[in-house]
Amino acid sequence: MRTTWTFPKVATxxxxxxxxxxxxxxxxxxxxxxxxxxxxxxxxxxxxxxAAPTMAxxxxxxxxxxxxxxxxxxxVVSVLVTGLTLVVSVLAAFGFSRTRFPGRRVLFGLIxxxxxxxxxxxxxxLFQEMTGLGLVDxxxxxxxxxxVAPVMVFVLKKFFDGISRDYEDxxxxxxxxxxxxxxxxxxxxxxxxxxxVGIFTFIGAWNNFLWPFIVTTDPSMMTIPVGLxxxxxxxxxxxxxxxxxxxxxxxxLLIVYALFQRHVVRGVGDAGxxx
Amino acid sequence: xxxxxxxQVTTSTPRTAAKPAAxxxxxxxxxGLFFVAPFLLLFAVFMIWPIISGLWNSFxxxxxxxxxxxxxxxxxxxxxxxxxxxxxxxxNTLVFTAMSTPPLVIIALVMALLxxxxxxxxxxLRFSYFAPFVLPATVVTLIxxxxxxxxxxxxxxxxxxxxxxxxxxxNTENRAMLAVVITTVWWTVxxxxxxxxAALQGIPAQVYEAAAIDGANGRQQLFxxxxxxxxxxxxxxxxxxxxxxxxxxxxxxLMTNGGPNFATRPIIQYIYQNGFTNYRIGYxxxxxxxxxAVIVVVAVLQFRLFSGRKEAGQ
Numbered sequence: 320m321r322t323t324w325t326f327p328k329v330a331t332x333x334x335x336x337x338x339x340x341x342x343x344x345x346x347x348x349x350x351x352x353x354x355x356x357x358x359x360x361x362x363x364x365x366x367x368x369x370a371a372p373t374m375a376x377x378x379x380x381x382x383x384x385x386x387x388x389x390x391x392x393x394x395v396v397s398v399l400v401t402g403l404t405l406v407v408s409v410l411a412a413f414g415f416s417r418t419r420f421p422g423r424r425v426l427f428g429l430i431x432x433x434x435x436x437x438x439x440x441x442x443x444x445l446f447q448e449m450t451g452l453g454l455v456d457x458x459x460x461x462x463x464x465x466x467v468a469p470v471m472v473f474v475l476k477k478f479f480d481g482i483s484r485d486y487e488d489x490x491x492x493x494x495x496x497x498x499x500x501x502x503x504x505x506x507x508x509x510x511x512x513x514x515x516v517g518i519f520t521f522i523g524a525w526n527n528f529l530w531p532f533i534v535t536t537d538p539s540m541m542t543i544p545v546g547l548x549x550x551x552x553x554x555x556x557x558x559x560x561x562x563x564x565x566x567x568x569x570x571x572l573l574i575v576y577a578l579f580q581r582h583v584v585r586g587v588g589d590a591g592x593x594x
Numbered sequence: 595x596x597x598x599x600x601x602q603v604t605t606s607t608p609r610t611a612a613k614p615a616a617x618x619x620x621x622x623x624x625x626g627l628f629f630v631a632p633f634l635l636l637f638a639v640f641m642i643w644p645i646i647s648g649l650w651n652s653f654x655x656x657x658x659x660x661x662x663x664x665x666x667x668x669x670x671x672x673x674x675x676x677x678x679x680x681x682x683x684x685x686n687t688l689v690f691t692a693m694s695t696p697p698l699v700i701i702a703l704v705m706a707l708l709x710x711x712x713x714x715x716x717x718x719l720r721f722s723y724f725a726p727f728v729l730p731a732t733v734v735t736l737i738x739x740x741x742x743x744x745x746x747x748x749x750x751x752x753x754x755x756x757x758x759x760x761x762x763x764x765n766t767e768n769r770a771m772l773a774v775v776i777t778t779v780w781w782t783v784x785x786x787x788x789x790x791x792a793a794l795q796g797i798p799a800q801v802y803e804a805a806a807i808d809g810a811n812g813r814q815q816l817f818x819x820x821x822x823x824x825x826x827x828x829x830x831x832x833x834x835x836x837x838x839x840x841x842x843x844x845x846x847x848l849m850t851n852g853g854p855n856f857a858t859r860p861i862i863q864y865i866y867q868n869g870f871t872n873y874r875i876g877y878x879x880x881x882x883x884x885x886x887a888v889i890v891v892v893a894v895l896q897f898r899l900f901s902g903r904k905e906a907g908q
Contacts, residue, residue, distance in 0.1 A: 327812060332715070335708035339722035345780065346725065348748050349737045365751035411633035418626025426630065433641055435890055437841050439862050440882040443869035444644035444651060464640040472633060497625070526730040528844045529862075533870065544730035548848060558740055565736040572728040580721060587792040 346569075353377065353562035360558040376559035377567070386567060388539055389546040393525055396461050396542055400524035401517055403466045409513070412475035413501050417487070427476075433469035439529060446533055456537045465524055471516060478512050479505055515586020518579055525572055543568045652879040670880040680881060682856065683864040684888070686771070690846075690860065691839040693775045698835050699828065702783050706790030707820070720791070727784035731844035738777040739764065739849055767857040770850050774858060778845055782838075786831050793827040794820070833896040840889055861885050 352360055353376050355369040380386060414420075415427050445464055446455075454460030486508065487500045495503065506513065528544045535541050538549075547568050550561060576583070652671065655664040674680050709719035726734065741748045742763040750760040763773040797820065805815050843862035846852060852859030865885070869878035 331708065335715075335719050338705065338708065339719050342722045342726065342780065344748075345737050345741060348741065352740065361746050363746045363751070364755055365746055365748065407633045407636065411630045414626050414629030418629060420624050420626040423626070426634065430633075430637065433637065435893055436641060436645065437837070437886070437889055439841050439843060440865070440886045440889075441641070441644040441648065442866065443875055443878045443882060444648035445640065446869070447647065447651075447875065448640075448644060463636065467633075467636050467640045469637070469641075497629075501629075522728050526728075528731045528848075533866075544732040547730070547732040547736065550736070558743075561736055562740060565733045569729040569733040572730075573725060576725065576728045577721060580717065580724075583724075584720065584788060584791060584795075587788045 349562045349565050353559055353566050355559050357557055357559050376557075376563035380560050380563045380567065385538060385541075385546055386543075386564060389541055389543045390571075392458075392540060393542040393544075395458055396531070397521050397524040399458065399462045400465045401521045403462070404468050404471060404520050405513060405517055407466060408468060408471040408475055409501065409506060411472045412479050413497075413505055415472070415476045416479035417500075418497070430469045430472055433467075434473060436469075438464065442529065442533055445530075449534055454534075456535055456540045458540075460534045461531050461540075461542070464530060465527060468520070471520070474516065475509070475512070478509055482508050511582065511586050514579075514582045518575075518583055518586070521575075522572060648879040648882060651876050652883060654876045656875040656879075666876065670877045673877065674880050674884060679856070679864060680861070680884075683852075683859045683861045684885070686858055687840060687842060687860040687862075689771060690775065690778075690842050690858075691836060693771065694778050694839050694842075695832070695835050697775075697779045698783050698786055698839075699831055701779065702786030702831065703790050703824070703828070705783065705787040706794055707816070709787070710791060710794045723787050724784035726781045729781070731781075732848060734777065734781045735845055735848035738773075738780075742773055764850050765854050767854050770854060770858050774846055774849055777849065778839075778842075781845070786835060789831055789834075790824065790827060793824055797823055829899075833893065836896060837889060837893055840892065 351368065354372040354374070355366075356371065356373050356375065359366060359369060411430075415423065441464075449455050449460045452460075454463070482505065486504050487495075490500050490504050525542075526544060527542075528548070531542045532545045532548065535545060538546065547564060550564050653666060653668070655666050705719075705723045709716060709723060711719075742750070744750055744760055744762045749763070753760050761769055763769050801819060801823075802815055805819055810818065841862065842860045843866070846858050846860050847863055847866075850858045852863050861881070862885075865878050865881050868874045868881065
C-alpha cells in the first residue's frame, strides 16, 4: 500500500520533528560547549560550532580523578539497589499473591499505605538512624533505604495475580517446591515487566540525588549526581569543563536507554497501565 | 488486555482441603511469611521506624549532635503554624506544582500522539522525547544553569541576538520559578509521555479500522475515539504528577538554592535546612509530618475523584 502524503500527515511529521529538535537542543548545546576551547565559551555574541573542536575539557576533567571514582560508586550502588529491589520485591509479591498466612491482608495493606510515604520526608530520622547504625559514608547506607519500594511489590503482586495457576500446579505435580516455582515459573513468565521495572529502578538509583547527598560526606563515597553538584564551585567559571563533566555524567544512562528503549516502552504497558 | 483466568476455576485443590500431615501445619500456616520476610524487615527498619522516630522527635528539642533531649510537647508544632517561612515555602511548592503539572500532562499527550508510529522516525522521536528523563538532576541543572547564564548563555544569547533585553532568569524573583518549571518539563515529561504511549499502543487497531469504514476522518478519530479512551490514563498521570511535583527539591536546590530571596525555596528544602543546617531535628520532623499530611490529602482526594469518574464513565 502506498502512503498518500496529505497536508495533515506532513504537518504532523514536521511538528513531531521540530519538537524532537527542541528537546535535543539543550543536550547538543552542552556537547557543543564541552568541545570548545575555554575562552570561546564566554564569547559574546555566542558562537555555534567551535572553530577548532578540542577534547581538552574532557581530559582535564578526567585528570582530576574524582569523576572515575564517582562512576564506580554509582555503578556499585545502582547494581546493588536494582538487584536487591528485584529479588526482595519478587519474593514479597509472590508471598502476597500465592501464599496464605495469618496477618497477610493487614501487612499488604500496610505496604500499600507505604506507597504514599514520600522518602523525602523521612530524610531526617533516616539520617539519625544511619548515624546510629554506623552506615554514614558506606555503600549499604546509600543502598538499603532505596531497596524499600512498596509500589514495586504492589505492581508485581497484581501482575502475578494475573498469571494462571495452571502453570504452577503443573510444576507442583512435577515436585517443584514453592521456591522453585518462584524462580522457574513466575520470574520467566514476568520477564518483560521485570526488565522494565528493573531499568526504571536502575535509572532511579543512578540519578537519586537527595539521599546519597545526605548520607555521604566523604568525596570518595559520592555518586555521580552528588559529586557533580560541587563541580560548579571547584571548576570556577570554566564552562567547557563543567559541560564536559555533565556530558560524561549523563552519557552512560543515555547509552543504556538507547539500547533498551524497546523493552522500556513495552514493559511500561505491562506494568503501568494494567495496574 | 491480559486474559485473566478465574482463580476459583483453576484452583482445583483449595489449600484448606489439603490434609495437614504431621509436622506440616506450621509450615502450611506460616511458610508464606518467609517470602515476604526480607521485604518486611527492610520496610520495618527503613520506613516504619523512621516514621515512628520522626513523630517521637517532633515532641522533643532534639539536635543532630545527639544532645540530651528535652521534652517540648506540642511546642514544635505550635511554632510551625506560626512560622512564616513554613507557609511561604509550602506556597512555593504548591505554586511549582500548579505551574508544572498542566504542561507535564498536555505536552506528554501531544508527544505520545506524535511518536506513536513505527520505523526509524518513531524510534528517534521516542528517544528524543524521553532522553532527558534518564539524566541525573545534577547533569540537568548544570546544563540549564549554563543555558540561562546571563551574557553568553544560550537563551540570553538568542534574546540579545534578536534585539531583546536579556533576563537574569535565576536571579530575578518573578522569573526564577518559571525557569525551574521549564527545566523540569524538559527533564521529566518523558515519563508521562511513556505512560501515554503505552496506553495508545494498547488501543486495538480494529477500533480505528471500524471508524474509518464508517467514514470518520483523522480529527474525528482523535477526538471521538483516542482521547476518550485515554481518559483513565490521564487520571492516573495527573495523580502521579501532582504527588511527584509536590516533592520538588533537587532542581530548585541545585539551580537557585531556593533564592533569590527565598522566592523558590520549596518545603523540602526548608525541612532539609532545619534538620541539617540548623540541626533542629525535632522542628524539621514536625514540618515533615505536616507536609506528609498535605501529600496524603492530595493523593486521597485525587484517587477519590479519579475512581468516581471511572465509575461514572462506565
